[in-house]
Amino acid sequence: MRLQSILMGKADDYNHNITSMNKINAIGLFSGGLDSILACRIVAAQGIQVQALKFVTPFFGHDLLADEARFQQDIFDKYKIEAELVDLSEGYIELLRKPAHGFGKNFNPCIDCKILMLRRARELMEERGASFLFTGEVRGQRPMSQQLDTLQLIEKKAGCQDILLRPLSAKLMPPTLPEQQGLIDRTQLHGLAGRGRKGQLALARELGITNFPAPAGGCVLTDPILAARIQRFYQGLFAIGQEGITAEDICLLLIGRQFRLPGGHWLVLGRNEQENERLTALRGPEDWLLFMPERSGPVALLRRAAVTVAAEEQEQVKLALWAAGLVVRYGQKTEGRPLAGNVLMEQGGNQRKLCDVAPLPDELFKDWIV
Numbered sequence: 001m002r003l004q005s006i007l008m009g010k011a012d013d014y015n016h017n018i019t020s021m022n023k024i025n026a027i028g029l030f031s032g033g034l035d036s037i038l039a040c041r042i043v044a045a046q047g048i049q050v051q052a053l054k055f056v057t058p059f060f061g062h063d064l065l066a067d068e069a070r071f072q073q074d075i076f077d078k079y080k081i082e083a084e085l086v087d088l089s090e091g092y093i094e095l096l097r098k099p100a101h102g103f104g105k106n107f108n109p110c111i112d113c114k115i116l117m118l119r120r121a122r123e124l125m126e127e128r129g130a131s132f133l134f135t136g137e138v139r140g141q142r143p144m145s146q147q148l149d150t151l152q153l154i155e156k157k158a159g160c161q162d163i164l165l166r167p168l169s170a171k172l173m174p175p176t177l178p179e180q181q182g183l184i185d186r187t188q189l190h191g192l193a194g195r196g197r198k199g200q201l202a203l204a205r206e207l208g209i210t211n212f213p214a215p216a217g218g219c220v221l222t223d224p225i226l227a228a229r230i231q232r233f234y235q236g237l238f239a240i241g242q243e244g245i246t247a248e249d250i251c252l253l254l255i256g257r258q259f260r261l262p263g264g265h266w267l268v269l270g271r272n273e274q275e276n277e278r279l280t281a282l283r284g285p286e287d288w289l290l291f292m293p294e295r296s297g298p299v300a301l302l303r304r305a306a307v308t309v310a311a312e313e314q315e316q317v318k319l320a321l322w323a324a325g326l327v328v329r330y331g332q333k334t335e336g337r338p339l340a341g342n343v344l345m346e347q348g349g350n351q352r353k354l355c356d357v358a359p360l361p362d363e364l365f366k367d368w369i370v
């Protein structure tokens with residue numbers, strides 16, 4: 001009821017005196033960086049119950065999904081913030097095909113990314129009866145996505161006009177509805193702007209926040225090498241069918257050595273034990289998995305081979321020999337050289353084949369490396 005009134009601008013329906021109201025809830029977008037930590041603490045310092053949402057996709061934060069409880073405990077122990085993960089993978093994978101506001105320097109659709117997150121946050125705000133949203137954005141901190149007109153465009157497109165507060169820069173922006181309604185005291189908010197970090201560091205000291213991450217990416221879409229790989233993937237680098245890109249595809253794309261075999265077949269090789277385990281875990285029912293049962297070396301995953309490899313036996317044998325030859329080539333060396341060896345190939349179901357193969361010569365596959 002309170003939320004509805006806010007959205008419809010029925011200010012008079014409110015009791016403006018915060019102390020006489022039930023506890024106010026607000027939802028914060030939580031990247032895990034210092035700015036979002038500060039924003040949560042500044043809002044919470046006014047007695048407001050903060051729910052911090054960390055959005056994850058295969059492009060950022062996805063590994064946290066493996067143990068959400070640990071993530072929550074960690075954030076609470078360090079910052080006394082109640083955080084939770086929200087998986088945006090599905091919508092995000094689709095968004096990357098053609099973001100309405102284009103890309104940044106790399107394959108990063110920052111404006112549409114923020115709109116998507118805010119839309120989801122707003123839905124959750126309504127579902128949970130929270131009073132407003134906030135972010136740790138600082139006006140003018142980033143060249144494009146944090147200029148005032150872009151901030152306003154984002155909130156408009158996300159349907160968050162008036163209910164989105166930026167506690168770190170609030171004093172430089174028109175008062176939002178929660179400020180006007182007295183749900184939060186504007187005088188205790190801040191007026192930080194620009195790329196400098198001095199103000200944030202001073203605030204962190206004041207709030208006793210010491211253990212915060214250094215400002216760094218965390219989003220692979222801004223990494224020049226990985227972003228270029230993802231872009232090529234979206235442009236049809238591999239013959240896996242572009243319609244059904246999954247979160248697992250993106251996870252696979254970001255690990256190991258990547259090869260585009262003749263015919264566009266997609267092969268990923270683990271570079272260490274951890275990646276081998278990850279590849280095995282990400283294996284789908286249509287994938288072939290290859291490894292050396294008697295020697296240490298990489299696990300290879302041939303993505304969707306059951307669908308992309310032609311039914312003719314000759315084709316299958318050729319592909320299997322290339323893939324197995326790469327497994328041996330990157331396997332344990334003797335006197336500095338890779339040796340021939342047995343490779344076990346699991347083709348799904350109970351189909352298993354053992355073949356003795358020679359390492360693939362470097363000149364044969366050097367153009368296959370992605």
Ligand code: SF4
Nearest residue numbers: 108109110113219221
């Ligand atoms: S850097 Fe990545 S996570 Fe951040 S807004 Fe841009 S696309 Fe989204």
